[in-house]
Amino acid sequence: MSQPVENLRVRRTRKLLRDALVDLVEERGFDRVTVSEITDRAMVSRAAFYRNYRDKYHLVEQIFDEAMARLEDSMGADGRPPLERWSAFFEHLDAYHRMYGALLGRRGSPWFAQRMRAALADMVAPHFPPPRDESTPGLLPTVLSSMFAASITWWLENDRPLPPREVALRSADLAAAVIARANGWQPST
Template structure:
């Protein structure tokens, strides 16, 4: 599948092409997966289990955990590069951002400024973009270096968010004069 995504792009990829390349019948494919999204979701779920495993040892320093994260990305660079790159899947990139935001939410200190959900969302977007850049540029720095730089950027975001007095106010939308509600 990775080869097909690299060749044709995820959006243009068909189940028929996947089954032909994998030398399995369409019936066998559909016994296990609903469609190509379900296949990628299963692959991603397995990768996330491995990824979370690299990050879950809270006894290790944060930078070591981030290094493990980027080592995981490096180990599976073809998969992540295919799915996050130019021919990849916006659906997959969004799924990865959402998953990383959920992870960040659990590990980000719950302060008034950070608990709004904005900060985990920004951090997850930053990491997905960092991964994409790193892979598209053929991993120009080793995992420990990109991990250190990313962790430092995330720390700067957290420091800024922790200086906020509280969550941003929620403003109601005012209707222009003459606009009626429906």
């Protein structure tokens, strides 16, 4: 009987801590935020923090892992065309724009931004055959993931001036140009 109450309490504590982290990153920048400030803002004890996380980096790691799971669910592999999945990706970003904006923005977490780029590279890599030019393995997914991360950051830092579908279309068009150019690469001699 106490299990559901405890689960609710744990979920509530985690939400408070995450919301506090986002607020503080927006105000002060990730590097300057301390665990003490997070717990004070969330109005939870340091013991409650440490029951859930090792440190602020672990908190960000958990936010990232859960965000990526939600992202993969939103994009799904349900037979939808890639552009529809990409639009779903931006709809997901839109729904959690404060969190992504805080963690990917100028004052955010470089670790989170790197993990986002790596996750995007992993998501696009299976869609491309090995490069004809063996001197550049992994270059195309890396470039595309950096371009996508820059598109996301631009969109969030500019208060999402385009609807999710429109920014998805524009970033997909840019990716198509890069892919077309990469498909014309000739092996080095």
